Amino acid sequence: QLFQEGKEIAARRVDRSLRPDQDAAVLHLLAGANTVVCKVVNSGGPAGFFWRGTETAELAGDVMAAALPTEMLSQPLRDRFELGWRMSRSPRYREAAAALKATETKVAAIESTVPLTMVMKEMPTERETFVLSRGAYDQPDKKRKVTRAIPAALGALPADAPVNRLGLGEWLMSAENPLTARVTVNRFWELFFGVGIVKTTEDFGQQGDWPSHPELLDWLAVEFRESGWDMRHMLRLMVTSSTYKQASTIRTELRERDPENRLLASFPRRRLTAEQIRDQSLYVSGLLVEKVGGPSVKSYQPEGLWQEVAMPQSNTRVYEQGMGEDLWRRSLYTYWKRASPPPSLLTFDAPTREFCTIRRNATSTPLQALVLWNDEQYVEAARVLAQRTLSEEGDDTSRLRTMFRRCTSRTPEADELSTLNAGLARFRERFQAAPDDAESMLKRGQSPRAAGIAAPELAAWTMLASTMINLYESSTQH
Numbered sequence: 419q420l421f422q423e424g425k426e427i428a429a430r431r432v433d434r435s436l437r438p439d440q441d442a443a444v445l446h447l448l449a450g451a452n453t454v455v456c457k458v459v460n461s462g463g464p465a466g467f468f469w470r471g472t473e474t475a476e477l478a479g480d481v482m483a484a485a486l487p488t489e490m491l492s493q494p495l496r497d498r499f500e501l502g503w504r505m506s507r508s509p510r511y512r513e514a515a516a517a518l519k520a521t522e523t524k525v526a527a528i529e530s531t532v533p534l535t536m537v538m539k540e541m542p543t544e545r546e547t548f549v550l551s552r553g554a555y556d557q558p559d560k561k562r563k564v565t566r567a568i569p570a571a572l573g574a575l576p577a578d579a580p581v582n583r584l585g586l587g588e589w590l591m592s593a594e595n596p597l598t599a600r601v602t603v604n605r606f607w608e609l610f611f612g613v614g615i616v617k618t619t620e621d622f623g624q625q626g627d628w629p630s631h632p633e634l635l636d637w638l639a640v641e642f643r644e645s646g647w648d649m650r651h652m653l654r655l656m657v658t659s660s661t662y663k664q665a666s667t668i669r670t671e672l673r674e675r676d677p678e679n680r681l682l683a684s685f686p687r688r689r690l691t692a693e694q695i696r697d698q699s700l701y702v703s704g705l706l707v708e709k710v711g712g713p714s715v716k717s718y719q720p721e722g723l724w725q726e727v728a729m730p731q732s733n734t735r736v737y738e739q740g741m742g743e744d745l746w747r748r749s750l751y752t753y754w755k756r757a758s759p760p761p762s763l764l765t766f767d768a769p770t771r772e773f774c775t776i777r778r779n780a781t782s783t784p785l786q787a788l789v790l791w792n793d794e795q796y797v798e799a800a801r802v803l804a805q806r807t808l809s810e811e812g813d814d815t816s817r818l819r820t821m822f823r824r825c826t827s828r829t830p831e832a833d834e835l836s837t838l839n840a841g842l843a844r845f846r847e848r849f850q851a852a853p854d855d856a857e858s859m860l861k862r863g864q865s866p867r868a869a870g871i872a873a874p875e876l877a878a879w880t881m882l883a884s885t886m887i888n889l890y891e892s893s894t895q896h
Contacts, residue, residue, distance in 0.1 A: 419457040423448070433461045438468070450487050540582055572597070591647075597622065599639035603652060607638070608777070610656050612688035612895075613680070620776035630680045661685075666896035687896040689780050692766030693749035699796055699887050702824045703803040705746040705865060714753035715744035718794040718863075719760060727757045745795075745864060765789050790888040797880075798863025800887055804879035805868040814842060818882070825886040838882065845878035 420428040420443050428443035445454065458467045491499075504511040547565075548558035566581045568574065573594045579585035590598050601622060608614035615635045618626035629635045638652070645651045656662055666685040679686050690698065700706035716739050728735035734755055739745075752760055759770050765785050769775040790796050807821045818838045822830040830838065849856040856877035860867060868876070886892060 421455040421457070423453055436464055436466050451490065538583075593643065596639065599643045600635060603638040603642050604635065605776075606649075606652055606656060610662060611682065612686045613678075614777075617680075618777075685896070687894055689766075689782075689894050691778065692763040692768035695766055695790075695893050696749045696763070696795065698892070699790075699799040700746055702887070703799040703883075704806050705799060705802050706748065707743045707746045709743070709747070712747075712751065715747045715751050716740045716753045717745050717747070717760075718798075719762075723758050723761065724755065741864065762789050762793050762795065787888060790893075791884060794862050796887060797859070797884065798865055800884035801860060801863065801867070801876070801880045802865055803883040803887070804876055805871065807883070808871055808876070808879055809868070814839060818842065821883060822886055826889060826891040828891075841885065842878055842882055845881045846874065849874035849877040 419426055422445060427445065428441075430441050434440070445452075456467070456469065458465075505515065544566075546563065548560055549562040549564060551557040551559050568586070568589060573589075575581065575585050575589050576592065576594075579588050589595055601619075604614040604616050604619055604622075608619050615631050615638075616622060616627055616629045620626075641655070642648075642652050661682050662685065664682075664685040666687050668679070668684055672679075672681075672683050676683060689695075697706060716737065718739065719737055721737070724735060724737045749763065752763070754760070754771060756770060756772055759768070764770070765783070766789070767778055767780055769778065803821065803824070807817050810817065810820065812820070815835060818835060819830060822828075822834070822838065853874055856873040859877055859880065860873055
């Protein structure tokens with residue numbers, strides 16, 4: 419039975435099972451609020467009840483709010499009525515709404531792919547903080563309360579600065595704080611000269627080194643700040659300086675006086691970083707994929723390393739090596755598992771990334787030569803460099819000269835060229851006598867092998883290319 423305002427307007431007396439859309443009734447609604455009551459009597463068996471209201475075209479959806487008395491129209495109902503009216507009466511509004519919804523869907527899809535990171539947020543009420551007794555976090559001295567401030571030796575926050583992270587940021591970039599500019603230009607200097615004016619770039623305190631050129635550091639810091647913190651200006655200033663333009667030849671009379679070249683009487687030689695060495699080898703061979711952006715990639719790595727350190731349930735337990743371009747992307751995009759970093763990069767002193775590292779120490783070990791001679795990435799690069807060289811016109815001498823210049827940025831001397839020619843002859847003899855060895859070596863890597871070059875010939879040139887990639891001059895900035 420269906421009642422409206424206490425009067426029965428529809429009824430059906432029948433025994434039947436549950437099924438949707440078995441009865442329909444038409445309601446003539448009155449102005450204002452309407453009370454509708456439905457009564458169902460169960461005659462045995464499963465019971466249930468549901469209803470679905472349908473509206474006429476004239477009063478569809480939220481437009482029905484217009485039938486309510488004015489005093490019953492709250493602001494949310496008025497907003498719903500206006501929206502319903504526009505959607506039902508304005509085709510142009512519907513088109514605009516559909517376009518907006520489509521754009522919002524695209525934006526939501528893009529935002530869903532953006533990684534999230536944790537950020538700090540100010541607490542509504544500042545937490546009380548006390549001096550810790552002997553540094554123990556669970557033994558605060560309640561009699562010695564401390565508040566936010568900067569070390570007294572470094573001045574004070576500006577009077578109008580908020581006492582929070584924003585105020586600290588304003589002070590860090592103010593003229594009253596000398597550290598920000600000094601630390602930054604010192605890192606710029608280390609970028610170009612291998613060692614900062616202050617050698618301990620990570621420590622400007624009492625435990626750190628004294629600057630080798632204090633007045634220069636002061637001048638650079640002031641110049642950086644007064645230029646409007648213009649990084650490009652500072653970098654251009656350094657690379658156009660007379661100090662940067664010096665030759666790297668070390669003069670005999672300065673070896674004893676300045677063995678570490680802290681006075682910069684010549685340009686300091688320094689080995690390239692692990693990433694630079696790998697990228698340079700790919701570049702000279704022509705393999706380097708210089709595409710910008712995209713997800714991390716997994717290049718060559720010895721099998722089984724991840725299984726040794728991963729938990730059984732880890733989603734990075736098995737290393738799945740990439741294919742095609744993934745193998746030759748810049749080292750910047752190499753996938754990094756902190757528990758098992760890429761071993762070839764670690765060999766060249768790349769940090770493990772388990773903690774922040776400001777300065778890398780450079781070492782020289784036999785393992786580094788072993789990597790350049792035998793790692794699949796470098797063997798493949800040497801083969802492709804050999805293929806690239808053999809595809810060019812010229813005799814052996816001109817090709818060796820071209821390959822040497824690609825790797826070292828200079829033309830070989832006469833005695834060096836003679837040594838390279840002799841080495842090429844020995845490798846040719848070696849692989850012509852053992853063609854299976856040549857085939858075995860040339861199978862390394864996934865890049866396609868050039869057609870029309872005999873395996874012994876290509877293997878001989880590959881060994882020469884590997885030799886040049888392994889040269890001191892190829893891995894050293896000088």
